[in-house]
Amino acid sequence: MPLLVVGSVALDSVETPSDRRENVLGGSAVHFSYAASFFTGVRLVGVVGEDWPTAHTALLQKQGIDTSGLQVVAGGKTFRWSGKYQPNMNDRDTLEVHLNVFEHFDPVLPEAFRRCSFVFLANGSPTLQLKVLDQLPGAQLAVADTMDLWIKTQRDELATLLKRIDGLVLNDSEAKLLTDDENLVRAGHAVRAMGPKFVVIKKGEHGAMFFSEHETYVLPAYPTERVVDPTGAGDSFAGGMMGYLAEQGKFDPVTLKTAMAYGVLVASFNVEDFSLDRLKGIARSDLEGRMEEYRRMLSF
Amino acid sequence: MPLLVVGSVALDSVETPSDRRENVLGGSAVHFSYAASFFTGVRLVGVVGEDWPTAHTALLQKQGIDTSGLQVVAGGKTFRWSGKYQPNMNDRDTLEVHLNVFEHFDPVLPEAFRRCSFVFLANGSPTLQLKVLDQLPGAQLAVADTMDLWIKTQRDELATLLKRIDGLVLNDSEAKLLTDDENLVRAGHAVRAMGPKFVVIKKGEHGAMFFSEHETYVLPAYPTERVVDPTGAGDSFAGGMMGYLAEQGKFDPVTLKTAMAYGVLVASFNVEDFSLDRLKGIARSDLEGRMEEYRRMLSF
Numbered sequence: 023m024p025l026l027v028v029g030s031v032a033l034d035s036v037e038t039p040s041d042r043r044e045n046v047l048g049g050s051a052v053h054f055s056y057a058a059s060f061f062t063g064v065r066l067v068g069v070v071g072e073d074w075p076t077a078h079t080a081l082l083q084k085q086g087i088d089t090s091g092l093q094v095v096a097g098g099k100t101f102r103w104s105g106k107y108q109p110n111m112n113d114r115d116t117l118e119v120h121l122n123v124f125e126h127f128d129p130v131l132p133e134a135f136r137r138c139s140f141v142f143l144a145n146g147s148p149t150l151q152l153k154v155l156d157q158l159p160g161a162q163l164a165v166a167d168t169m170d171l172w173i174k175t176q177r178d179e180l181a182t183l184l185k186r187i188d189g190l191v192l193n194d195s196e197a198k199l200l201t202d203d204e205n206l207v208r209a210g211h212a213v214r215a216m217g218p219k220f221v222v223i224k225k226g227e228h229g230a231m232f233f234s235e236h237e238t239y240v241l242p243a244y245p246t247e248r249v250v251d252p253t254g255a256g257d258s259f260a261g262g263m264m265g266y267l268a269e270q271g272k273f274d275p276v277t278l279k280t281a282m283a284y285g286v287l288v289a290s291f292n293v294e295d296f297s298l299d300r301l302k303g304i305a306r307s308d309l310e311g312r313m314e315e316y317r318r319m320l321s322f
Numbered sequence: 323m324p325l326l327v328v329g330s331v332a333l334d335s336v337e338t339p340s341d342r343r344e345n346v347l348g349g350s351a352v353h354f355s356y357a358a359s360f361f362t363g364v365r366l367v368g369v370v371g372e373d374w375p376t377a378h379t380a381l382l383q384k385q386g387i388d389t390s391g392l393q394v395v396a397g398g399k400t401f402r403w404s405g406k407y408q409p410n411m412n413d414r415d416t417l418e419v420h421l422n423v424f425e426h427f428d429p430v431l432p433e434a435f436r437r438c439s440f441v442f443l444a445n446g447s448p449t450l451q452l453k454v455l456d457q458l459p460g461a462q463l464a465v466a467d468t469m470d471l472w473i474k475t476q477r478d479e480l481a482t483l484l485k486r487i488d489g490l491v492l493n494d495s496e497a498k499l500l501t502d503d504e505n506l507v508r509a510g511h512a513v514r515a516m517g518p519k520f521v522v523i524k525k526g527e528h529g530a531m532f533f534s535e536h537e538t539y540v541l542p543a544y545p546t547e548r549v550v551d552p553t554g555a556g557d558s559f560a561g562g563m564m565g566y567l568a569e570q571g572k573f574d575p576v577t578l579k580t581a582m583a584y585g586v587l588v589a590s591f592n593v594e595d596f597s598l599d600r601l602k603g604i605a606r607s608d609l610e611g612r613m614e615e616y617r618r619m620l621s622f
Binding site for chain 1: 409410411504505506507511525527528529531538539540541542543545546547549576579580582583619620621622
């Protein structure tokens, strides 16, 4: 099944304790799309400015990602983010954010995209996410991401969104902020009680937790000693997860757990280099190889 | 196989965001012993003062723990620790430590104890741990715990210890401190390079990691929403792990991984109430029940 994603497309500048990159390919929808493209056809909706290198679009297309929903705003500038990672490679400081053309992004989905059954609403305000959902009356599985910014500034809109989506993906600090509960197990169930059928809490280097009415589980991250740049890890996790679900065309409990595992593994590759540099060098077979190791790691 | 443990026996005062307990049964060797007693006969070596309630000794004996190595120092006072947990129930501030009789603890093992093959050196200085090891020439599996205090104050003695033990158990912040590396995968292997055949890094609510020459893996914590008091979680983890190994009488890779899982599960019960209150209410069958859930959680 094709998978639709709507979200940010960006040029990132990243500083780590040992290295840095300027204006590299980034954004939630980009990391998500590339990760999902190992599993299924992806339809990307986003916006960029005139400064957007066409080579980036070509790279996505080469991976089979349909970029016909990527608007280029004449005279506009692409969303830019710059951040600096602390020595633990987990905490980061945002140095600068220039929303640019993303600030007034108001996507109108191409007709063919409106029939997608599997949908991911990546980084964007709940208002924007709701507008996209309105254009997708036939979505079978609509999953969204959210951020601390929206929890703080658009809580009502987020509450409305949560009642309309099937799944929410957020990170641990966001789950605590949204529920005012420091225990992630209680927090996960509390978010689920706000509407979505399932909730995934991303814990960075510690893996991810899943919550549905009948299931609560945790999958650890794949242990890698090569953490070069964690930017986009959460989005590539979501991309791996949603990509696998769309490939399978279903989202029963067993498929969901396997999808979570693929998400963990795509993210483990994503952090091994800047931008998409590591993902560009791997194939589905590398994911399957790591999956074998991961299954072995978790069986005893 | 019987399992020997040498470590602290204490009276703890614990404050959490919602509750508190004064002078309850605690100490590394106590949490360890009780956790291990679900699996095997435990021989406890420690020291207490005249203020030690005999009911505590009776409780341990009832669980089949041999307390003949528990010295009572006439006129002495038992080791006391008091601490306060932050709202996240992971970070804690130590409010007071009174080593009392533990300060000059110089254990002389009973003759019968010296023949133990499975040994755990719980909280204590590397100097103390080395003195105990000297009395155990026939140990098949000697595993030790260590603490930030010893990493800072007895690094040379710790280095000597590491060359003489089979396994080391320490927590994430201690592993980073010992290796000056923020990446836990690299840190785990770096600690192993200091001597022990295997290293276990405890990550609290995020589970535990294992490192040996041929294996690196992570097991997540069992997700519990009832975290009342994390005191002793690490010791009960080690107790569950070592108890299972001693019960099996072997420590091949498969047995070690299963032992890690039992450690995770005993610890998950331990945190559900103060002191040993939760462990006192469970039986081996409760551990097996949770093990079934845990295996199901990790399979897909």
